[in-house]
Amino acid sequence: MLPHFMLVKRVLKPTVASPLYNALAKRCSSHFTYFPDTVPESMGETQRLNLFQSINNALDTALATDNTAVVFGEDVGFGGVFRCTIGLQDKFGKDRVFNTPLCEQGIAGFAIGVAVGGATAIAEIQFADYIFPAFDQIVNEAAKYRYRSGNIFNCGSLTFRAPCGAVGHGALYHSQSPEAYFAHTPGLKVVVPRGPIKAKGLLLACIRDQNPCIFLEPKVLYRSAVEMVPAKDYTMPLSSADILVEGEDITLVAWGTQVHVLREVAELARQQLNVSCEVIDLVTILPWDTETVFNSVKKTGRMLIAHEAPITNGFGAEIAAAVQSECFLHLEAPIERVCGFDTPFPHIFEPFYLPDKWRCLSAVKKLMTY
C-alpha cells in the first residue's frame, strides 16, 4: 500500500511554509481544540513533546530496556513517514529497527513469529486503513494463539502500531478508525491514546503486556498535540478509562481525537446550556472499562457516545447496549450516539462527515430536554 497521500503532499506542498499553506493546514484540523494533559510533579523531569515525539520516546525506552525488542514496518528505518521512529536505527542498529517489504500480511505474520520466537515485536502498519490485508493474521492467528494452543505458545509480546483517524484531507484511505473491527475479536487488546503523555505510558504498557495489542495513534495529533511528557520510563494501565471532566448531568464518552471535541462540547454546554457534563476518555476499546462508564451513567442518567468511525456496528453500539443493560433504571433519556455516517470517509466533505462539536452539542441539548 503506497502512501499516495505523502507522495501528493511532497509534490503539491511548498517546501517553505506559505501563508496559504498555513491557512489550509489550520482549516483542515479545525474540528477540535487540543486540551493538553499535565502530570504531577512526582512523575519527575518532563520534556516538551508532541505525539510523534512521545511515541518515539516510548519506542526508544522499549528498545533500551529490552534487548530482544525489534521495531519494523514500511519505511521505519529512515524514521517513518510520520517521524515516529526517527533516530532509532542509528541508535539501536539495523537489526533492531528495520524496513520490511511492502506487505501488511507479511508484517503481521512476521511480528507473530518474532513473538513466538521469544522476542518483543513492535510492528508498524503505515496507516490503519492498510491493516486489512493483515486482518487474517491478526484475527485468526495473533488473537487466538494462546487459546488454541492451550497456552503452550503465545504471541503476547507483540504490538501493532497504526496511525488512525481523520486528518483533514485523508479521504477514504488515510482517515479510517478501524477499532470496532478488532473489538469483535477476543484475544486482542485495542488502545487509543488522546495525547503525548498517555501515548508514552500506554504504548509502553502495550509493548510489555503479555497479550497482542493494537495501538491506534490519532495521526492528526502527531504534530498538533504538545505536552510536558515525563522523561522517565513509565506505563499507564490498560482497560482503565479516564474521567477528564467531572459532571452531574450527562456522561460524554469518546477516545482519541474525539475526546478533545467532547471537552469543548462540555465547555459549550456549560456556557450555553448550563449543563454539567462528565467527559470520559475510554482509552482502551478492548477489554473496555465498564465500571467507570457504568458508575458515571448511574450518576448522570444520560449518555452520549461519539466516535469518528461509522455509526452502524461502531464501538458506540457495544457501549450503548451494555449501559442500557446495566443502568436501565438510571437512564433518563435514550443513549445517543454521534458518529461518522455510514459512508466511506469522504475527501472534500470531511467537515460535514465528522461528529464535530456542533453535532455533539446539538445531541446534548436534545438529551437534556428529552
Add this chain to the structure above:
Amino acid sequence: MAASARFSWCLLAGARARSWSATSGATHDWRVTRAGHRHPVTALITRALSSSLEEQPNFPGSRSKWTEKLDFVQPDLYDGIPVYRVMDRKGQLIDEASDPKLGEEVVVRMYHRMTLLNTMDRIMYESQRQGRISFYMTNYGEEGTHIGSAAALDEGDLVYGQYREAGVLMWRGFPLDRFMNQCYGNEGDKGKGRQMPVHYGSHEHNFVTISSPLATQMPQAVGSAYAYKRAQNGKCVICYFGEGTSSEGDAHAAFNFSATLECPVIFFCRNNGYAISTPTSEQYRGDGVAARGPAYGMATIRVDGNDVFAVYNVTKAARHITITENRPVLIEAMTYRIGHHSTSDDSSAYRSVDEVRHWDSTQHPIARLRAYMTAQGWWDETKEKQWKDDCKRQVMQAFARAERRLKPSWKEMFTDVYKEMPNHIRDQYEYMNAHVEEYEDHYPVKNFAK
C-alpha cells in the same frame, strides 16, 4: 505537516545522490552529499553523460545488462528443475557417494516411525468412520517427507507445520497418547480440547501448534527465524506447507521477507499433486513451487519426496546453508497424496482409483525404505510381522486409554483467551456456571471433568 513534506524532498534528493555514488563505486554517505550539493540532480545529469555509465544499466531496481533485442523471457525456457534422488524405486542406491550412511539403528528407527504413523493413521481414520472422533487427516504416501526432513534437523529447531506433518512429531518422540488425546480433546490434551483433531502442538518438541488457516504459519516462521538469528542460538526454523498453500498471499510474504531480512528458515513444500480436489494444473502454471525460489533470491532444490534419504540429504544441506549463511532455503518435495484429503473428502470424486493404486504400489516411501533395509540384511519378514503387531498393539492401547478419559472441564472454554482473565470474560464464565447448574440435565456435564 509542512516539515514532513520538506523532509521528503530532502530525502528524494538524497536518494538520487546515493544512486550515482553507488555506480561510481565509491563508498559514500549520502547524507554528506545531501549537505554538500545544493543541486544533486544537476550533478547526476553531469555524471550520466559520462561514457562509463552508458555501458551498464544503473537502475536501482535490478542488476542486468542492456539488450537491443525485443525478447520476452518465456516460462518454458528450460526443462524444469530436476528432482534429486538417492534411491531408485526398488530401494537401491544410485550413486554410493550420495549415501547418507545413517547406519542400521537410525534407518530402522526411520522405518519404525514411518510405519507407526501409518498404523496410527489407519486406526484413527477408521475411528472417525465409526464416529468416535469428529475428524482426521491421514499422511499416506508422505511419511518419507516427514521422517527424512525431521531426522536431518536438530531437535531444538523450531517446526511450523500445516497439518499433514504428524511424522515430524513422531520422529521427535511425541507420545502416541498425546496424539490420541488431542484427537479426542480429552483431559490429557495440552491444547485443552479447543481445536479440531490433528491440530497438534508441543512445546517440548519445538513444534508450534497447528492452525487451520493455510499459509499463516509461513511469515510467522520467518519472524521466529529472525528472532533466532538475533538470539544467536544456533537453531533454525523449518516451515512445512503444501503446494496449494503456496498460492496464498502469505506464502509470497514469507518468501520475500525471509530473503530480504536474511533469516535462517527452511521452507519445505510438500507437492503432492492435489489441494483437496484441485490438481496442480489449476494451482499454478510455472515450474511448480521450486521455480519461484530463485525469483525471491532463495537457494532452492527439488527432491523425490518418496525417497527418505534424498529428503534427508537436502534438508541436512539446507540446514547447513541456512544456519551458516543466515539465508532462506526452499525445498520442494515431490510426492503424491495417497489418502483422501481428509475424512470429510471422498477423493474418488475427482481422481481415479487406478492412479492412487499406482502410487501406493510402486513408489511408496515406506516400501522403498523397506526394500533398502532388506537388501542391507537389516529387515526381514519375521521382523516385519513382529513390528506390525507391536505397532497395532501400541496404537490400540493408547486409543483405548484416550477414549476412556473425560473431556477437560468446560470451564476451560474461558481461560487463555488472554494471559489473565478480563472482567467481562469472568462475568460470562460466572453466568454460564450458574446457568449450567440450573439446567444441568440439558448439557453433557457427565463427560466433562469438574
